[in-house]
Amino acid sequence: MCNVNKNNSMNRKDNPAGRLLLILQKSQKIDPAKKMREAWAEIFEVDSDNTSEILRNLGLLHQLPSEIRNQVYSIDGEDHDLYLDKISRVENALSNINLKARWKNFKETIDEATLTELKFCSKLLSKKSEFRTIDKKDREDLLKRIQDLKNEMSDFNINEDLRRAIFDKLSEIERAIFDYRLTGGVLIKKEVESALANVVVRALNQDESLTRKLLDLFAYIAATITVGEHSYQLAQKITQLLNP
Numbered sequence: 001m002c003n004v005n006k007n008n009s010m011n012r013k014d015n016p017a018g019r020l021l022l023i024l025q026k027s028q029k030i031d032p033a034k035k036m037r038e039a040w041a042e043i044f045e046v047d048s049d050n051t052s053e054i055l056r057n058l059g060l061l062h063q064l065p066s067e068i069r070n071q072v073y074s075i076d077g078e079d080h081d082l083y084l085d086k087i088s089r090v091e092n093a094l095s096n097i098n099l100k101a102r103w104k105n106f107k108e109t110i111d112e113a114t115l116t117e118l119k120f121c122s123k124l125l126s127k128k129s130e131f132r133t134i135d136k137k138d139r140e141d142l143l144k145r146i147q148d149l150k151n152e153m154s155d156f157n158i159n160e161d162l163r164r165a166i167f168d169k170l171s172e173i174e175r176a177i178f179d180y181r182l183t184g185g186v187l188i189k190k191e192v193e194s195a196l197a198n199v200v201v202r203a204l205n206q207d208e209s210l211t212r213k214l215l216d217l218f219a220y221i222a223a224t225i226t227v228g229e230h231s232y233q234l235a236q237k238i239t240q241l242l243n244p
Contacts, residue, residue, distance in 0.1 A: 013227070014133045014184045015125035016067040020090065021118040022181070023061060024110050032104035039103040051099070058097065060182040065091045071125050083121040086114040131185030132227050139177050142224060145217055146170050146177075156210040162202050166214070169195040173221070185225035192218050 023043060030039045041048035044057040065087045072083050093109040134142075150170055153163055173195065176187040196218060203211045 013126035013129035014131035014225075015122055015129045016064045016071065016184065017118050017125050018122035018133070019181060019184055020061075020064040020068065021115065021122055023064075024090070024115060024118070027107060027110060028115075030103055030107065032102065032107050034103040035099070036097060036101045036103055036106060037099040039106070040097075040099070054099070057179075057182060058094070060179060062091075062094045064182070065094070068121060068125070071128070072121065075124065075128065078124065083117065083124060086117045089114055130226055131189075132225060134180065134185070134224060138224055139180055142177050142221060143174060145220065146174055149213060149217055152213070156207045158203065158206045158210060162199065162206060166199045166203070166210075169199050188221065188225050192221055 026043055027039070030042060034042075037051075037054065038048045040054050040058065041050070044054060046053045046057065048054075068087060069084055072078070072080050089109065093106055097106065150167065153166065156163075158166075169191070173188065173191045176183065176191045179187065195214070200211060200214050200218075203214060
């Protein structure tokens with residue numbers, strides 16, 4: 001089992017307010033004269049001609065205010081409205097996007113008070129988060145490890161149905177990592193747990209070396225995205241499969 005030290009990110013927790021804040025901070029640095037399509041493409045790091053991908057990312061972004069509201073209300077003993085006073089302003093801005101318009105139309109709806117409120121909200125939600133904040137280098141490392149295992153798949157003695165199922169599950173984890181800046185660690189964890197329940201159990205009966213590689217990869221991902229007892233709990237699930 002791998003041993004991953006991620007202490008450098010222990011104090012930075014992933015949460016929806018923090019993710020929305022980073023997106024909106026980035027939005028304020030974009031030239032207001034740009035077209036809306038080009039600006040969102042820059043933020044999402046996709047081709048400006050790829051309308052479906054821009055819209056897909058906007059759909060994920062639009063979910064963040066609701067996630068923030070739900071998580072804040074789940075915390076007892078707090079003045080919820082203090083943290084949520086400006087969130088409807090963001091929702092309205094995201095609901096009135098015209099990709100043909102100029103960027104200034106969106107940029108001017110996000111004021112400093114909104115960003116400040118999100119900073120406080122992120123600090124609050126960070127206290128309850130089980131997920132680390134992972135940077136671009138971490139994400140690239142995870143994607144490389146997944147691709148390396150994909151490249152090795154032909155070496156293992158498994159049937160084609162299982163091979164295809166493993167490829168599909170690894171691709172779903174890849175997509176969750178690509179979407180991390182919008183969906184965070186929770187979706188990555190969900191996809192890893194789905195893979196554990198579906199393909200790893202099947203692999204146990206066909207190729208032990210492949211099973212160990214899958215579990216080692218998932219253990220590394222778990223150590224990268226989660227913190228403390230949450231990382232331990234996910235690691236325990238993996239260890240139980242590795243040593244039945």
